Amino acid sequence: MQVPVAFEVRENGLLLTFSDKLGAGAAEASRHFAQCWNYRYSAAYGSPELSLRQPEQAGHDVLDITRAVVVGEGRQLFLEMPQIQPAGQIHVVVQPQDGVERELFLTAHVLGGPFRDFAGYQAVAKQPRLAVPGAGPAAAQANPWGQGKPGRALRVQTAAGLQFAERELRAKRGERLSVTLANPDVVPHNWVLLAPGSTSKVGEAANKMIADPRGFSKHYVPEVPEVLVYTDMVDPGREFTIYCNAPAEPGNYPYICTFPGHWMVMKGVLVVE
Ligand SMILES: [Cu+2]
Numbered sequence: 001m002q003v004p005v006a007f008e009v010r011e012n013g014l015l016l017t018f019s020d021k022l023g024a025g026a027a028e029a030s031r032h033f034a035q036c037w038n039y040r041y042s043a044a045y046g047s048p049e050l051s052l053r054q055p056e057q058a059g060h061d062v063l064d065i066t067r068a069v070v071v072g073e074g075r076q077l078f079l080e081m082p083q084i085q086p087a088g089q090i091h092v093v094v095q096p097q098d099g100v101e102r103e104l105f106l107t108a109h110v111l112g113g114p115f116r117d118f119a120g121y122q123a124v125a126k127q128p129r130l131a132v133p134g135a136g137p138a139a140a141q142a143n144p145w146g147q148g149k150p151g152r153a154l155r156v157q158t159a160a161g162l163q164f165a166e167r168e169l170r171a172k173r174g175e176r177l178s179v180t181l182a183n184p185d186v187v188p189h190n191w192v193l194l195a196p197g198s199t200s201k202v203g204e205a206a207n208k209m210i211a212d213p214r215g216f217s218k219h220y221v222p223e224v225p226e227v228l229v230y231t232d233m234v235d236p237g238r239e240f241t242i243y244c245n246a247p248a249e250p251g252n253y254p255y256i257c258t259f260p261g262h263w264m265v266m267k268g269v270l271v272v273e
Contacts, residue, residue: 002096009108010115012124013065013080014092016104021074023097031095032079034063036087040216048211052087058211063090069118078115082124086110141217143232148243151176156268158185158234162257167268169255171246181231182239189257190219190240191231193270198226199254203263210260220258233259247272 006017025031037060039047051059067080090106154177157165171177181191194202205222209215219233229244247253250272257266
């Protein structure tokens with residue numbers, strides 16, 4: 001059956017152990033494939049798959065397999081990959097025998113010493129190790145309304161089930177406001193005030209930010225003119241206050257949470273009189 005039962009990530013490649021002896025063609029490097037990518041660790045929901053070579057770019061890096069060697073009494077396959085490096089995901093597709101394909105997803109935090117137990121071993125110069133992307137979340141952008149003259153306090157709380165406890169707020173046109181979003185919920189939320197009638201447009205733009213490596217540092221607030229003011233993304237148990245003026249024109253101004261996926265249910269309206 002040639003089921004992979006063990007793996008070792010070495011400085012010069014990958015050593016796979018199988019349950020059964022490998023087929024005759026397993027020593028052809030071109031039958032096997034490997035690529036790698038990283039995830040960004042942060043408080044954000046999910047992560048794009050990020051290239052190691054270009055850490056801010058979404059994408060996978062193909063790993064060159066320069067040699068495939070059958071060792072270990074025919075049950076081990078060494079894939080020589082001189083430029084392998086620690087990665088959140090190393091995706092390997094191998095053909096241990098004609099018509100048999102095995103797929104592995106590995107995480108390599110460190111590399112073991114070079115594997116030398118085969119004829120023709122040669123040390124290969126290692127390119128310098130690349131920076132691991134997303135070692136910490138990108139610094140958040142400063143909120144444009146995070147400081148300023150206080151106004152009438154408006155307090156909005158989140159509620160279970162992706163809701164704002166307050167679905168309607170009222171303000172006088174141009175009124176000075178201190179808007180606090182308190183988040184007793186278990187996931188992050190923000191409060192984003194929009195131009196009338198723009199909920200779908202802004203919401204769809206917010207959903208796309210899940211694939212933006214900078215989405216979290218932008219608090220998932222799309223850069224579109226329909227966004228009027230916003231709080232930061234507020235972590236569970238925290239609150240955040242912004243200091244701003246109510247719109248000068250009377251009307252119904254929607255507010256939403258732009259955490260991707262929330263806006264369709266998490267919304268309310270600021271009535272400006
Ligand atoms: Cu939310």
